[in-house]
Amino acid sequence: MTIRIMLVDDHKTMLWGLERLIQAEAPAFALVASASDAQEATALCARHTPDMVLLDLDLKGSSSLDILPALVANGVTKVVILSANRDHATLAGAVKLGARGVVSKESPTEDVLAAVRKVHGGELWLDQPLMQALLGQLVAPAPAAANPEAQRIASLTSREREVIGMIVQGNGALNKELAERAFISERTLRNHLTAIYAKLDVANRLELYMYATRHGLGLEA
Numbered sequence: 001m002t003i004r005i006m007l008v009d010d011h012k013t014m015l016w017g018l019e020r021l022i023q024a025e026a027p028a029f030a031l032v033a034s035a036s037d038a039q040e041a042t043a044l045c046a047r048h049t050p051d052m053v054l055l056d057l058d059l060k061g062s063s064s065l066d067i068l069p070a071l072v073a074n075g076v077t078k079v080v081i082l083s084a085n086r087d088h089a090t091l092a093g094a095v096k097l098g099a100r101g102v103v104s105k106e107s108p109t110e111d112v113l114a115a116v117r118k119v120h121g122g123e124l125w126l127d128q129p130l131m132q133a134l135l136g137q138l139v140a141p142a143p144a145a146a147n148p149e150a151q152r153i154a155s156l157t158s159r160e161r162e163v164i165g166m167i168v169q170g171n172g173a174l175n176k177e178l179a180e181r182a183f184i185s186e187r188t189l190r191n192h193l194t195a196i197y198a199k200l201d202v203a204n205r206l207e208l209y210m211y212a213t214r215h216g217l218g219l220e221a
Helices: 012-023 038-048 068-072 088-095 109-122 126-140 146-153 158-171 173-181 188-202 206-217
Strands: 003-007 028-034 052-056 078-083 103-105
Touching: 003 012, 003 109, 012 088, 012 109, 028 038, 038 052, 038 068, 038 103, 052 068, 052 109, 068 078, 078 088, 078 109, 078 158, 088 103, 146 188, 158 173, 158 188, 158 206, 173 188, 188 206
Parallel strands: 003 028, 003 052, 052 078, 078 103
Antiparallel strands: none
């Protein structure tokens, strides 16, 4: 299955390099559009509905965070941020607004391609230094759980706790891999995750990972 990709970067040399990188991966990847500013990116994304957008965090002095919600609003397009910015709050903001991957511009091209594949497959991608930095910021020591949190955690079934354990200890494994380890179908795993998200008021696997880490879930032997 070909992954349809749009590139957004205001540096012509960087954009040219990314175009060559994606085109070299044909037919697995297909370049459907390139943009160099926020307005063009929003318009082209609406026109082409790409599977993936590789998005430069800073576009001509403005933050791409302003257009991120519009890029992912169609429910199809997934965004990977390309950034030289190491500001942890900014990168965390990108994830909260819908980005499903963050790759440093200093990373090798193999990491960029791997991020596209993994995020397209429904997973998250944060390269190791950024993962550590983000979790260090987002997963701060929490005060003792308030009653509402205790009630949410208490509502989890033993099977749901097992699923959380697989997520926490799964090293970013795909849903398919986790389902095979648990001897259940991928659909059953997704149903468990949907129930867990609703009970814990989280939106995705990254938020679940952070919630579980804060509250000591999924670390049982």
